[in-house]
Amino acid sequence: MKSTKPTILVVNDDGITAPGIKALISVMQELGRVVVVAPDSPQSGMGHAITIGKPLRLDRDDLYEGVEMYRCSGTPVDCVKLAVTRVFQGHKPDLCVSGINHGLNNGINVLYSGTMSAAVEGAIEHIPSIGFSLDDYTWQADFNHCLKYVREIAQQVLQNGLPVGTLLNVNFPNTPHIKGIKICRQANAKWAEEFDERVDPYKRPYYWLTGVFQLNDNGQDTDSWALDNHYASVVPVQFDMTAHHAIPVLNSWKFDV
Amino acid sequence: MKSTKPTILVVNDDGITAPGIKALISVMQELGRVVVVAPDSPQSGMGHAITIGKPLRLDRDDLYEGVEMYRCSGTPVDCVKLAVTRVFQGHKPDLCVSGINHGLNNGINVLYSGTMSAAVEGAIEHIPSIGFSLDDYTWQADFNHCLKYVREIAQQVLQNGLPVGTLLNVNFPNTPHIKGIKICRQANAKWAEEFDERVDPYKRPYYWLTGVFQLNDNGQDTDSWALDNHYASVVPVQFDMTAHHAIPVLNSWKFDV
Numbered sequence: 001m002k003s004t005k006p007t008i009l010v011v012n013d014d015g016i017t018a019p020g021i022k023a024l025i026s027v028m029q030e031l032g033r034v035v036v037v038a039p040d041s042p043q044s045g046m047g048h049a050i051t052i053g054k055p056l057r058l059d060r061d062d063l064y065e066g067v068e069m070y071r072c073s074g075t076p077v078d079c080v081k082l083a084v085t086r087v088f089q090g091h092k093p094d095l096c097v098s099g100i101n102h103g104l105n106n107g108i109n110v111l112y113s114g115t116m117s118a119a120v121e122g123a124i125e126h127i128p129s130i131g132f133s134l135d136d137y138t139w140q141a142d143f144n145h146c147l148k149y150v151r152e153i154a155q156q157v158l159q160n161g162l163p164v165g166t167l168l169n170v171n172f173p174n175t176p177h178i179k180g181i182k183i184c185r186q187a188n189a190k191w192a193e194e195f196d197e198r199v200d201p202y203k204r205p206y207y208w209l210t211g212v213f214q215l216n217d218n219g220q221d222t223d224s225w226a227l228d229n230h231y232a233s234v235v236p237v238q239f240d241m242t243a244h245h246a247i248p249v250l251n252s253w254k255f256d257v
Numbered sequence: 258m259k260s261t262k263p264t265i266l267v268v269n270d271d272g273i274t275a276p277g278i279k280a281l282i283s284v285m286q287e288l289g290r291v292v293v294v295a296p297d298s299p300q301s302g303m304g305h306a307i308t309i310g311k312p313l314r315l316d317r318d319d320l321y322e323g324v325e326m327y328r329c330s331g332t333p334v335d336c337v338k339l340a341v342t343r344v345f346q347g348h349k350p351d352l353c354v355s356g357i358n359h360g361l362n363n364g365i366n367v368l369y370s371g372t373m374s375a376a377v378e379g380a381i382e383h384i385p386s387i388g389f390s391l392d393d394y395t396w397q398a399d400f401n402h403c404l405k406y407v408r409e410i411a412q413q414v415l416q417n418g419l420p421v422g423t424l425l426n427v428n429f430p431n432t433p434h435i436k437g438i439k440i441c442r443q444a445n446a447k448w449a450e451e452f453d454e455r456v457d458p459y460k461r462p463y464y465w466l467t468g469v470f471q472l473n474d475n476g477q478d479t480d481s482w483a484l485d486n487h488y489a490s491v492v493p494v495q496f497d498m499t500a501h502h503a504i505p506v507l508n509s510w511k512f513d514v
Contacts, residue, residue: 047305047334048368055455055463077304077369081466085450108381110498111305111374112334124365124447152514160510165445166500168507181514183507185499188422190381193342198312206312209338236503241367242442243423246493250425250440253417257409257438 006032006094006158009083009122013043013076013101013114016061016069020100023143024132025067027150028097031158035093036061037083039114040071044103046114048121049075058082076118084125095158096122099132100150102141106133106171106223106233107189107215116169120239123167128157130167135174135227146172149181149232162236169235173227182231187222189215263289263351263415266340266379270300270333270358270371273318273326277357280400281389282324284407285354288415292350293318294340296371297328301360303371305378306332315339333375341382352415353379356389357407359398363390363428363480363490364446364472373426377496380424385414387424392431392484403429406438406489419493426492430484439488444479446472 008028012021016038028034037058057073070087072079080096101115110116115131122129132150134141153170162168169186172178191211200206215224223233265285269278273295285291294315314330327344329336337353358372367373372388379386389407391398410427419425426443429435448468456462472481480490 042310045307045309047303047307047374049304049306049332050302050369050466052302052466053299055465056452057461057463075306078466081450082452082464085452086454086464108496111377111496112307117304117368120368148514152512156510156512163500163503163506166503169498181512183504185501185504186497188497193338195313195339195342197343204314206314207339207343208312209307209309209335234507235498236500236507237498238500238503239365239368239498240443240445241426241492241494241496241498243420243493243495244442246420246423246495247440247442249420250491250493253413255409255413255438257405 008032008034009093009096010034010036011076011079011098011118012038013046013118015039015042016063016071018102019139019141020102020143023147024097024100025064027147030151031154034067035087036067036069037072037079037087039076039079040073043076043114045112046075047112048077048117051075051078056082058086076114077121080118080121092127095154096127096129097154100143100146101133103137104133104135104171105131105169106227107187110169110186110237119167124239128162130154130157130170132170134172145176145178149178165240166236166238169237171223171227171233173230175230177230178232179230182226182233184223184226184233184235185221186235187215187224188217189213189224265289265291266350266353267291267293268333268336268355268375269295270303270375272296272299273320273328275359276396276398277359277400280404281354281357282321284404288411291324292344293324293326294329294336294344296333296336297330300333300371302369303332304369305334305374308332308335313339315343333371334378337375337378349384352411353384353386354389354411357400357403358390360394361390361392361428362388362426363484364444367426367443367494376424381496385419387411387414387427389427391429402433402435406435422497423493423495426494428480428484428490430487432487434487435489436487439483439490441480441483441490441492442478443492444472444481445474446470446481
């Protein structure tokens with residue numbers, strides 16, 4: 001760990017007032033100087049969206065005394081971009097942590113999650129980055145049992161760094177008796193959508209997205225398995241989306257153009 | 258290729274009225290039965306965002322005669338989810354094509370792109386999927402020189418399928434003299450943000466996201482290299498974000514919890 005106090009960027013997708021980010025801030029204050037840049041409204045499910053058709057607001061906030069905080073009108077990824085460019089102005093923080101999300105981001109959720117996309121954006125900016133999520137979707141979620149794990153994982157990342165081009169996706173089961181930490185791969189899973197169709201007062205249909213998380217993976221090395229068995233799951237995530245194993249397959253095709 | 262006419266889902270992120278999707282529809286009509294589900298407004302930069310806090314609209318549209326079309330109030334990923342669940346109702350299409358995007362989606366843009374996220378969502382639904390993009394950001398972009406490549410790549414995917422858990426990211430240079438097709442990996446690149454700060458009539462600052470695409474990769478096997486050298490780039494993409502090579506590194510850490 002650096003001898004000077006590390007600087008830690010804290011972001012989330014549930015918005016600056018969420019209990020999850022308050023819990024994360026409290027742990028990070030033990031480890032370094034905290035700067036918060038978080039959305040001014042809930043941004044769940046925003047994935048890696050950025051705001052390109054309209055301008056953004058970035059304003060100082062005093063929500064928690066003694067913490068340098070900014071609220072942003074954009075997405076979680078916008079928050080990281082504005083933090084790096086306008087708040088830190090090129091002096092990169094030593095760590096970027098996102099969350100703690102109210103709800104799991106295991107399996108395929110890494111793609112839909114604003115929490116994880118903020119951490120991915122931190123990693124793209126070469127900042128060691130971690131996304132944290134808890135298996136409790138309520139605003140009243142109790143994060144206390146996760147905090148010693150959050151602290152330990154963040155300390156390890158500050159000490160060891162992370163392999164180039166990677167970040168961590170950390171999920172916690174909703175039990176006070178977490179059995180330990182499992183290093184995992186992303187479970188093969190998807191959402192089986194079920195749109196709830198309704199009719200508005202003008203007789204026109206509209207649809208609410210709902211769904212069921214479908215686990216199509218029997219592996220005991222997945223994040224879903226770890227969580228089901230009361231472990232905290234840690235998945236190393238990369239943002240090179242290339243399916244390298246498929247390149248020889250495609251090279252064998254004969255294109256007639 | 259199946260003996261019956263294949264069914265092809267066409268989506269995009271520039272919106273249902275974009276010239277790019279019109280060009281893609283015209284090619285796909287030569288190959289099969291086309292169903293279009295596209296956003297009712299531009300959705301560039303939406304990444305893998307989904308709409309979970311408000312309801313969605315899905316309405317029939319008659320923009321192009323003889324084509325089954327629906328416009329959707331949501332994101333590109335919402336369009337695919339609604340197509341699979343409400344339009345096809347479980348009868349999966351044989352192919353999902355997204356685009357043709359007005360602008361490149363090479364390198365790291367695969368993460369920000371609504372075009373590519375729609376194709377990723379198709380692949381998550383086990384539909385062979387392809388995203389197409391052209392290096393011309395204008396509404397007046399001329400797609401004619403790409404169309405024989407679009408046709409050939411789509412035909413190959415219909416004939417051969419794709420390796421499990423993969424899709425294709427196809428980008429075209431903006432030249433009438435495309436030299437051919439290169440199978441590539443995603444270039445190591447990022448955006449160097451430059452927020453344009455302005456002051457509103459009420460003396461409050463606001464920010465426009467701008468930036469410069471930074472290529473940090475000298476490889477001649479990347480999509481950026483192919484495009485710079487006037488080839489169409491084809492990158493196989495996966496949605497398993499696990500950095501498998503980092504798992505042993507993390508397993509060597511000693512967590513003290």
